[in-house]
Amino acid sequence: MTQDPQNRPLSPHLTIYRPQLNSVLSIMHRITGIVLFFGLLLLIFWFFSMSVGQASFDLFSGLINSLIGRLILLGSLCALWYHFFSGVRHLFWDVGIGFGLEWVQRSSYAVLLATISLIILTLLIGVFTG
Amino acid sequence: MMFGSVKGLRGQSHKGVESTNHWISQRFTSILLVPLSILFVVNFVRVFDKPFIEVLKTFQHPVNNLVALLFILISLWHYRQGIEVVIEDYVHDLRIRNLTLRLIGIMCWFLVIVVIFSFVSIYRMEI
Ligand code: HEM
Numbered sequence: 001m002t003q004d005p006q007n008r009p010l011s012p013h014l015t016i017y018r019p020q021l022n023s024v025l026s027i028m029h030r031i032t033g034i035v036l037f038f039g040l041l042l043l044i045f046w047f048f049s050m051s052v053g054q055a056s057f058d059l060f061s062g063l064i065n066s067l068i069g070r071l072i073l074l075g076s077l078c079a080l081w082y083h084f085f086s087g088v089r090h091l092f093w094d095v096g097i098g099f100g101l102e103w104v105q106r107s108s109y110a111v112l113l114a115t116i117s118l119i120i121l122t123l124l125i126g127v128f129t130g
Numbered sequence: 131m132m133f134g135s136v137k138g139l140r141g142q143s144h145k146g147v148e149s150t151n152h153w154i155s156q157r158f159t160s161i162l163l164v165p166l167s168i169l170f171v172v173n174f175v176r177v178f179d180k181p182f183i184e185v186l187k188t189f190q191h192p193v194n195n196l197v198a199l200l201f202i203l204i205s206l207w208h209y210r211q212g213i214e215v216v217i218e219d220y221v222h223d224l225r226i227r228n229l230t231l232r233l234i235g236i237m238c239w240f241l242v243i244v245v246i247f248s249f250v251s252i253y254r255m256e257i
Contacts, residue, residue, distance in 0.1 A: 030216060033209070033213075034213070034216065036205075036209070037209050037213070040202065040205050040206065040209065041241075043202060044202060044241055044244060044245055044248075046178075047189075047198070047202070047245065047248045047249065047252065048244055048245075048247075050182070050185065050186060050189070050248070050252055051247070051249070051251040051252050051255070054182045057182045057185070058182060061179075061185075064178065065178070065179050073178070080167065080171070084163075084164070084167060087160055087163075087164075088164065090160070091157065091160060122171060122172075122175055123175075125172060125175050125176065126176065126178075129175075129176040130175075130176070130179060130180075
């Protein structure tokens with residue numbers, strides 16, 4: 001190993017690393033942040049089509065209310081609430097709250113639980129006011 | 131200055147004071163997005179499948195209009211801050227990195243113009 005300074009193993013050894021809840025949640029924050037941009041684009045198109053007039057709005061509204069459109073919206077909603085709670089946890093870490101393995105573990109479960117609850121709550125609001 | 135910026139290098143991670151500023155403004159947009167995303171999503175799920183007139187009326191209301199506008203603009207700003215860090219982590223070729231960051235910057239400014247235009251015309255539209 002020391003013989004070849006160009007080719008030393010890097011840490012963490014991702015290929016043999018057992019995935020753990022915390023590392024998975026951490027990379028998910030990044031992935032949801034990247035994915036959310038596409039949801040944001042959709043939203044921007046929606047408002048743009050509205051500003052052009054009824055004909056273009058109806059066309060675009062039909063697209064996002066199709067089955068595929070709704071699945072994309074649902075995916076964006078899940079990504080948003082996950083990123084939201086994971087982001088709030090980041091903000092607590094930034095002011096020094098919530099460190100220590102035990103608290104990190106607990107807050108991981110809290111983030112997941114809060115995400116699922118808010119997804120369900122949002123869908124309920126959509127159903128009962130729709 | 132010890133951490134003097136590298137000439138022509140886009141991105142923040144090579145500059146001392148600027149990277150602190152970048153970090154602080156990233157927290158700033160994150161905190162703003164907490165209330166804005168709740169308010170916006172509650173509005174959105176209630177109207178996204180409604181007919182044109184109803185959706186238009188909702189977003190012609192000044193409060194709803196402003197909440198949606200701010201949510202989108204601050205999300206764009208926050209996205210640009212975030213994606214910059216991501217690109218600095220993965221794109222090591224400085225020429226490609228600078229180019230990517232510049233293109234993303236142009237795209238975001240273009241979207242800002244589209245969004246402001248849309249919200250102003252929605253607000254002023256006669257039914
Ligand atoms: C809904 C409210 C939101 C909150 C509270 C929030 C919070 C955060 C925080 C605290 C970070 C920094 C994480 C770190 O220190 O590594 C972050 C990163 C990021 N956010 Fe958000 N965010 C929100 C919405 C969004 C939206 C709508 C988008 C996309 C359009 C987005 C895209 C990103 C990206 C790309 C990153 C960089 C990820 C990384 O460095 O790994 N966020 N967010």
